[in-house]
Amino acid sequence: MTSILTRRRALGLGAATIGGTLLYAANSRAVSGSAAKTPWEWKEIQPESIQERAYLSAWEKIGCMYGVLEAVLGTLGDKYGAPYNTFPVEATVYGSGGIGGGGSLCGTVNAAGMLFGLFAKSQEDMFALCGEMSLWYEKAPLPVYKPKNPRQQIPEVTSVSGSNLCHVSSTRWANISGQKLLTPQHFERCNRMVADATVKVVSMLNEYSRGKMTYREKPNAFSEGCQACHGPAGVKANVATNMSCNSCHQDPHNSAKP
Numbered sequence: 001m002t003s004i005l006t007r008r009r010a011l012g013l014g015a016a017t018i019g020g021t022l023l024y025a026a027n028s029r030a031v032s033g034s035a036a037k038t039p040w041e042w043k044e045i046q047p048e049s050i051q052e053r054a055y056l057s058a059w060e061k062i063g064c065m066y067g068v069l070e071a072v073l074g075t076l077g078d079k080y081g082a083p084y085n086t087f088p089v090e091a092t093v094y095g096s097g098g099i100g101g102g103g104s105l106c107g108t109v110n111a112a113g114m115l116f117g118l119f120a121k122s123q124e125d126m127f128a129l130c131g132e133m134s135l136w137y138e139k140a141p142l143p144v145y146k147p148k149n150p151r152q153q154i155p156e157v158t159s160v161s162g163s164n165l166c167h168v169s170s171t172r173w174a175n176i177s178g179q180k181l182l183t184p185q186h187f188e189r190c191n192r193m194v195a196d197a198t199v200k201v202v203s204m205l206n207e208y209s210r211g212k213m214t215y216r217e218k219p220n221a222f223s224e225g226c227q228a229c230h231g232p233a234g235v236k237a238n239v240a241t242n243m244s245c246n247s248c249h250q251d252p253h254n255s256a257k258p
Ligand code: HEC
Pocket: 222, 223, 225, 226, 227, 228, 229, 230, 235, 236, 245, 249, 250, 251, 252, 253
């Protein structure tokens, strides 16, 4: 409202201008339609400098997706203002627990995708960055981050999810750590992972914005084999995913058949 009034003043429009409603409408459209077009300009962040913020923000909402985005966009917003501070970060709490607790895509991978959506210069780049992040998440032993003042003590163990799904990732950690899920211990583990994923996505965006992005991840050998026939342009071409196949499938072609 303030900005609309300021604009009206700047344009020399009195509150009682005849036809004010029309002008107001036109004006408010200009203001509300002013969300900055993507791609936004990426400003380098020293990745480790925002780990603690990511960890603490994640605890604020028990929000993994939120934690990553709050740390990154919040840091940029504090330093540079718009457009970074115009993003409704609270809306991303939906990503918690694999989309509203559904155990689907991990919120940290979802958050990274959102950031690539804001900062990648083309759709092709955005897809490639999303793929890199997802494969990194599948393979990385997590969590690594040690908070300054941990809210909860948890066993110092890491697990490899082999999947970008919250369900698989969390349950593998539960089995390795001996902890129960949907407990403060589980959230501690996930919120430390938020710090790890934040470092990853910020490092990627730093590298990408310098024009020197190196894609390091590729599907595992098992999955590459399947994709040769089931992936795009294969004889079957009936599978569209870059998730590792072996988190759900065995090789049906090699098993002894009657
Ligand atoms: C050389 C090509 C080729 C490769 C490599 C291949 N597939 Fe297949 N796959 C096929 C074809 C063709 C069919 C359909 C005909 C059939 O059932 O044999 C099929 C069928 C399937 C089916 C459904 C039918 C069934 O038998 O259960 C599954 C599931 C499957 N493949 C998974 C995989 C996985 C997982 C891998 C990797 C480990 C893989 N495939 C590798 C060609 C391939």
